[in-house]
Amino acid sequence: MSGPFTVRVATHQDRDEIFRLRHEVYAVELRQYPIDPRGRLDEPADSGNVHLLVLAGDELAGFVSLTPPSAPRYFVERYLNEAAARRVRADSPYEIRALTVRAKHRRGPVAALLMYAVLRWVVARGGRSVIAMGRAETQDMYARLGLRRTGVEFTAGAQRYGLMRGDVAAGRVVVAQRYRRLLPRLGALVRWELDVPFDASPEHCAHGGRSFDAIGTSFDRLDRRDRIVTADVLDAWFPPAPGVLAALTADPAWLARTSPPAQADGLITEIAKARGVDRDAIVVGAGSSDLIYRGLPRLIGAGSRVLLMQPTYGEYPHLVGKLGARADVLRLRPETGWRLDLDELERALQRGYDLVVLVNPGNPTGRHVDADALWRVLRTAPASTTIWVDEAYVDYAGPAQTLEPRVALAGNLIVCKTMSKAYALSGLRVGYLVASGPLAADLRRWSPPWPVALPAQLAGIRALQDPGHYQRCWQRTGDLRRTLADGLRSAADVEVVESEANFVLVRLAREGMAAEVRGRCEEHGVFVRDVSPLSPDFRDRYVRVAVKDVTEIRRIVAAVSGS
Template sequence: MGPDLLQLRTATAEDLQWIHELRHRVYAQELGQHAPDPSGRLRDGLDGDNVYLVAARGTARIGFVSLTPPWLGRYALDKYLTRDELPLLSDDDVFEVRVLTVEPHWRATAAASLLMYAALRWVAARGGRRVVAMGRTELLDLYRAVGLRPVGRTVHSGAVTFEVLTGDVSELTRRAMERHGSTLERLRSAVDWRLDMAFAPRPDGCEHGGASFTAIGTDFRTLRRRHEVVTADVLDAWFPPAPGVRAALAEDPAWAARTSPPAGAEGLLSEIAAARALPADTLAVGAGSSDLIFRAFGRWLTPQSRVLLTDPCYGEYAHVTERVIGCRVDRFPLRREDGWRIDPDRLSAVVGSGRYDLVVVVNPNNPTGRHAPAEELRSLIATAPERTRWWIDEAYLGYVGPAESLAALAATDPRVVVCTSLSKMYALSGMRAAYLVAEPATAAELRRRTPPWQISLPAQLAAVAALRDPAYYGDRWLRTHALRRRLATDLAGLDEAVEVEESVANFLTLTLPPGGPSAAQLVRECRRHDVYLRDLSPLSPRYQGRTVRVAVRDTAENARIVAACRAALDILRPVSESSPAPSAVAVPVAGPAR
């Protein structure tokens, strides 16, 4: 990158000296917010904990913005207002953005706007959902124009009066892209973007996995690359479909490609009913669980609906409820210190308020990998308000055992719906087949709203054949547990500062130490070795930008994952050598039900 490009980066140790000097020149000498200091530098009580993003051109530093994440447990605003006066500071998803400062002779340029945009992207990449800031009262119109809104609190600092402002990250991002997307796209080529997140958000606003397919080639012209790329960023099965599935697809592929399938997937519905011992009239099928989520939620929910999601949770649920439908969404926090498990008493108290139209529980949870016992969930549902519907996502339940399914309850209780994907457990991700279980009237309503021929003929053939071979898949699921345990042990042995947590399913998580490299940096370095992992940071601020999800692959590919992580940590380790290093641990969870 040439020296004429505007560089955006995370502050270095050398940058901090300049930040202190610029802060003094602006806030002590220019604005009179602070008393002048003989050192000519103005330090901050959060220095060393918060994050500074810096704009520079060549050797000239232009400006900076400060970010304080929620996991620090304190904000600059705490100096002015109590948590009772400003309750939003007690929430777990609020990032403070402050002291956006630009050298005087650069203030007429795009530097300040790009720093604001970079701050927004940094917060979104760490799972932030809201920002809070202090804005000078004389610039209030400017802040309103970008989507920030006053909360009704004014604070004074020296000679300066500030309004306390807040904004929703997704709304701020949407407004920025709608109003300034073309300008940002032009500026992209003029910016040396050295931050660890993408310059622009995904067009659909949803954080999916699957970046590995871009390496294979989404135009399908370089499919040979599938043998070179380790796709551990998505939770596709490491094993092939059952022999009967492959035979069904290979018998007459030309016929399967050109022939319309049964319009209502009648044979597939019948096979699911037999395999799961469920009445056929309690079932509805879809082209993957996402199809069912969009269709069902679009029917049941409105912008006035209130929804409770666990946090962290599969990102599709927040996308559909918040961004597509516009529901009022609350989060039920899962805590690392609790092993990411659902506390049934705490959840019961929250749901018992009667506020919620829908509660979503992914069980086993993706991305935490924890399983809530079926008996606990049955008790929760039994005592919950009648008006509250429960959506139980059992995409990975096969790794635990069929006795833990709530499908039988869903077939009779109008408040409960169970959704099950056939993609991950049956090695059919490319086929797109899933089903849900609900009491007959609810299931019939969704079947009426399902387009004919929703599931392709190859997918129906494959799904039916898969359900007819439980022995093959049962063996593969047991083998997955052994592969996962070995992978966890090998990854935990790479670095004593890394924490590895097993799941009950076909993945594990790897968490880097505080003060070290980010999850995004580890993911980026592993891609240099054609190994793709999933950065969980955008899903929740609870991951603090430090956690990566790793899908279990076969023995050879798992070895490549370990080698890539080793190489990446060797490169990134100098970034974190000065930070304290906790002992490495591979954290197991309860084994599968057999």
């Protein structure tokens, strides 16, 4: 998506231009504030705000500021009495403030792009409602996006304002109905650089990795791959086993033109041998996402009750929603270090869900629950509840931490594994799940032939035949993870969440910094993941960083710290 306008989050370097445009509009033009000899208008509240920008070429065409519910105080509260301020805070809204467009761009699409960016941003962060200070000439624009007048009015400088409030879900409906013809035209005008898709109702599951944007999805700039640090995606920092590379390079022409074994029998046999499970319990696929998309529709449908962890990665909530199931969330909280509370889980299991999905170690938290302790809780679940445990990162926690051997003891347990992250096979897409005989047989009935490509089958077999290589790599990953965490703590004002995966979750110095830090890192060719859309508890304050080699860790630390 490209065009004459760019929509993105402001970085620290943008703030001077924001403050100058704000002074030009609110002090000089509207006389809401006194003229400042510096030609700048900044506010103490800016430190906790997120600013969304529209650029016309290199020029700042407009911006809008957002105050998150976690802020100590909304900007509008300075104009309200105590009772009105309490009503404003009642449902923890996001505050839209200072929607500002440069005079020469006011007849164009800039204001519409800013308001649409606000809606997408707030939706992605789980916001339920918004408030705004609207001047008389802007209130109709807010109303067209579903905000309504509250009847509360006040004066700021020479301007009269009204307080407006809107429900986010209703706003999405209004936009979908009223602007369905306009949105494609807006999309053609913009380079969209926010961490949420432009399309308000994408049919695909959005992911947050942006590093391939720097390489190019047409693969015409592959030379750039060695100049950037892809710490936003969780691919292994180490190469596959030597036997994998030898097998892939021995006769690549044959691998490319030859159809693979239709049922991947050799790969299944090797998985069964390496993992100590029955062949009939194994279903293979092109990575764990393939298995999730094939498996969940066989387990749930419209009206099913599902329990998900929050935060977790996007496939599960996306697919549960598309299938019409009702999802409850088991919240992981910052005050408990993002740990899964096993007592809370045990209580939740007694509610009789159709499906419970757990990710262990968690993503994006990196937190791990000991396999024995988790099993003691899971075995209390009713037999009618299917338990799906995603173990994409469990190999980094240790060989005894998988629940695969427990599948034989429970007819309602499914363990989903990918060989992407721990076996350095992300580009080949190899995954499998282990389930009881009846569950596995049902999933196989709905699996296509050739579920795994020939190069991937071959690579998966050779990888499983060299456990020593990977054990060394997993151990070294732990060392590098500690190096990364120590470097970030020393060089930047951050906290690092203890992790047992190939990444760390980083808590930044203040709320509202995540997008700014991500943008600053990208200016240095370092890509990290802003995890804000995954949970409102992140409060735009957390980024996830993949473990890399020592040289790339130095670049990550320098970029995050701004040094």
